[in-house]
Ligand code: ADP
């Protein structure tokens with residue numbers, strides 16, 4: 001689930017009566033949150049009309065709060081969503097492969113995330129070799145394989161590629177592929193329904209267990225115990241386990257010693273941010289796949305301008321495709337520059353959304369309150385810290401920061417910066433908290 005959507009849900013959960021939230025918001029599946037338009041899937045026409053009539057304002061406001069940029073909502077019916085059921089490891093998402101129908105996959109694999117579609121370079125070479133290794137001989141080499149790296153560097157893609165390759169090469173192997181979050185939700189649902197036996201049984205029959213974003217287990221004691229149990233059962237049976245996380249095991253917050261050492265006991269394979277050569281290669285390959293005709297000079301321009309992750313490169317190419325292939329414009333240097341400029345601006349908005357999310361969590365104040373006019377001490381404190389972090393972590397001007405954090409004027413922003421600055425000098429505990437938040441913002 002995207003960050004923006006997760007944050008949107010948090011805002012809505014605060015605002016709406018619990019029953020409305022559970023009935024009308026939880027079943028919604030976002031299928032695209034690009035460029036100010038949120039495409040949201042709903043299970044049927046009645047549902048769509050109801051949401052349109054009663055919750056449209058809530059949705060657009062919450063999305064705007066969560067992302068820091070204005071959003072338009074488009075509701076589409078996807079009858080495959082079905083009526084909402086209790087959370088389950090299969091997730092109920094629309095994208096599924098045929099293999100699910102064959103009963104060989106628990107969870108889901110994204111069809112396009114194959115090894116063939118993954119571009120190899122210095123940043124990911126070790127992880128790719130390891131992925132090939134474990135999918136050739138599951139359970140025989142590194143166990144577990146633990147892949148870690150920042151946002152958008154290809155962890156999820158590579159995990160899925162392992163799943164596909166196992167299914168293709170080992171005719172009868174069963175693959176489990178889910179996120180740490182889905183594992184936790186499924187476990188909680190099983191606990192509530194008193195079905196832990198069935199829950200465990202599902203995992204016992206898996207040959208290759210792939211868990212994405214295991215950092216989600218951090219701080220969840222009961223889930224960690226259950227996962228430890230599953231992990232040991234599978235590993236003792238020489239089944240392969242593949243994990244991914246946005247940080248190495250020892251940096252996962254509140255992860256029990258025993259799990260941490262299990263996670264580190266096989267192969268740790270980092271994926272770094274792609275260097276310029278890899279970025280150029282990826283841009284070239286993806287442009288071709290999207291039918292965009294890019295000269296090598298323009299490929300280099302894009303690869304040189306976007307330092308960040310692969311997801312950003314894809315965003316640029318999708319925007320270019322919209323303008324060039326669908327809009328019939330020629331792909332000139334001017335057009336590429338224009339798209340790059342727009343992208344970098346919306347990145348700044350994203351940065352603010354991350355900061356707001358982090359501060360909201362730290363202070364237990366809803367994002368909507370931070371950006372509101374409310375002046376209670378707690379809200380003001382959170383707001384000032386958000387402003388301070390935005391100044392430190394984004395390139396936005398003071399005026400732009402003020403606009404994005406609830407329409408403050410320039411002098412309020414200056415005042416907030418001074419306050420936080422002073423306090424961080426005299427209050428070591430506060431300054432440590434600041435450092436913690438800064439760190440979390442930087443991690444995504
Ligand atoms: P992560 O899980 O590390 O945040 P993802 O696996 O979701 O990152 O990757 C983000 C996007 O970038 C996906 O669409 C993925 O297909 C693409 N991607 C990342 N790395 C590569 C690569 N080396 N070659 C091709 N596509 C890549």
Ligand code: MG
Pocket residue numbers: 155156157212
């Ligand atoms: Mg991922």
